[in-house]
Every structure is written in structure tokens, then in C-alpha cells.
Amino acid sequence: MSDPTPGLTPEQLGAYFALMEVSSLLQYAVDEHLRADGDLSWVQFQILARLTDAPGGKLRMTDLADGVVYSRSGLTYQAGLLDKRGLITRSPSPDDERSVLVTVTDAGRDLVAQVMPGHVESVRRLLFEPMAGRDLATLGAVLGRVREHMRANPPRSAKPRAGRARNA
């Protein structure tokens, strides 16, 4: 980090570490709130939030896996937990009998609504409070571009099927 960093300028290195630390601290804080306010992990919250946002509150497992989890069995596990708690429902898709349609229940929507204010407030306080309007615009633009770049350039060892469904 002092010297053995050929290929990255000190400025880049600093930005890299700052990014990793900020996201780590943010996720930790947010996770804590979700846990306390609704007994939800970050992954579970994301699943519920995506469903809440989807038309009809329904998504296929595959669509859901996309971006939330890095393996299918991981999603099955999390969906199992949410199902047990009555926050989602799973049923075979009419279109494709192989697919499973996941649907948020009313209880699921209620829980999201219950947890959202505190969640959002954490993010606002920790991430955006110290940020000027101009900074926000740049940050959003840059990170958006980086995200697209990363999605288009999956790690060389991207698994053909078990990998993050993002690559599918």
C-alpha cells in the first residue's frame, strides 16, 4: 500500500479504500437497523423491496436472484425464510412450469413500509448529510457509469450458471 501499488495512483488508491470503507460502514449500520426494526437482513430487505416495486408484486426466482445473491441456492434459502414468515408466497408460473413466481404478501408489504422510514433515515444521515448537491450529482453519475461497466465486464471466472444470475 505504501509502494507495492504499481498501476494505481495514490489518488486512486485513496478513493478505492474510501469506497470500500464507506460501503462497509453503511451496510453495517443499515443492516443493524433492518435487523432491529424488522428482523430482516440486507438481502431479505432487498428481495422484499424489489418485489414491492415489481408489477403485481411478483417476480420469478431467476429475476430475483439477479443482483441480489451470488448463487441460486442462496436465494432459495432466503426465500424459504421469508416464506416461513409469511412475507412472500411461492407458486409455479403458469407460463413456464419450471419457473416459480414469488409474490409479496400484505404482511410483506407492511413490513417493508414499517422498516423503510428508519432505513432511509439512516442512509440520509450517514451518507448524504455530509454531501453537497453538486457532489451527489457527480457521485450518482460516476457510480452509475461504473455499475454499467461492471455489469458488462463480469469477472473472468464468471460461472456459466451458478454465478450471479446477473451474468445469465
Next chain:
Amino acid sequence: MSDPTPGLTPEQLGAYFALMEVSSLLQYAVDEHLRADGDLSWVQFQILARLTDAPGGKLRMTDLADGVVYSRSGLTYQAGLLDKRGLITRSPSPDDERSVLVTVTDAGRDLVAQVMPGHVESVRRLLFEPMAGRDLATLGAVLGRVREHMRANPPRSAKPRAGRARNA
């Protein structure tokens, strides 16, 4: 996310999600490389890198816990693994008999050196390739400021002692 987001503008929400996804993808990719090139996890790499960077290659467990891990037992666990592999050494501190001084071994330094090029190259390719010089400057500055803000504002439920040593 469509509506239930009082307190965050759509722009903020977008930046928030982009940040989380970018850091998640980056960490995943980087972790994969570290694992493949040196059988190291991200946490283990951070420990070794910090030691490599420290004067004399030595740090106390407490200093090391700071920022790397969220519990002391977690650090003990990771240090145990690195110790077993001969990458670090642990010995009682002369100054304070309670403390343990962790030292990188030559093998540890070698491993860091071996892993660093690929690591840095991943980061460069994924994170900085799509980034303009001006973007980098802003990103670094903003994230640096956010990091300071977060360090100064630990989550309300910061544990008195078990918490991330950062708060100690």
C-alpha cells in the same frame, strides 16, 4: 422504492443503490482474485496489507481490529488462520503485557507482493477504467468526507466494547 421513500430524493436513492451494487461487485471480484492468487480472503488481505504498511511490520491486535473487523473474536479467528500459515507472528508486547503484537513474516510480505499486482489490476479495470480524471478527484474527495462523517457518527447502537474497535 417507488414511493415509500420519504426523505430521499430519487437522485439520492439512485446514488445509494449504485454505491451498494458497485462495492458489492467490486468486493466479490477482488475477493475471488485474492482467493485464487493467494488463498486469502478480503479481511485477511487487509490485515496483511496494513501490517506490511506499518512501521516495523508490527501492530497491536486492537489497532488491527480497528477498521478491519467488527468484533475482537473475529480478529482473533483470522489472526489464528494467518498465524497457522506462517504469514504473521504474535507475541506479547513489551510495553503493555496485555497487548499482543502482530508482525508480518517474510512469507507474509512475499504473499502480499505476489497477490498485489492482480489485485490492483482488478480494481483498476473494474473501478477506474470507466472513470475520468475529474470524476476520480470528486469521488475521492466526497467519499473521504463521508468516511470522516461516518467515523465521527457511529451507529446509535455502537457497542461499548464489542463493537468495531473504530469506536473505541
Next chain:
DNA sequence: TATTGTTATACTCTATAACTATA
């Protein structure tokens, strides 16, 4: 009493591979 660190334990989450069923 407070701090440093370890240990025991329990638990969560993840990933791999094998398997079923449908397209």
C-alpha cells in the same frame, strides 16, 4: 475497575454438487 485478548459455542449464510422436472 477497565482494558486486552482468547476461547467456547451457537448460528447465519454461502457454495457446490447432485437431483427433479419442464422446455
Next chain:
DNA sequence: TATAGTTATAGAGTATAACAATA
């Protein structure tokens, strides 16, 4: 044959609390 999903299993990592030792 390829895709969607589940299951079994095994392993990595984490957190809590209890503990010992030093300041």
C-alpha cells in the same frame, strides 16, 4: 440438451458471553 429450482451437505465467518491476565 438446456433451463429453473430445490436439497443436502459441508465449510467459512461472525457474534456473544464467559474467561484470564495485566494496568
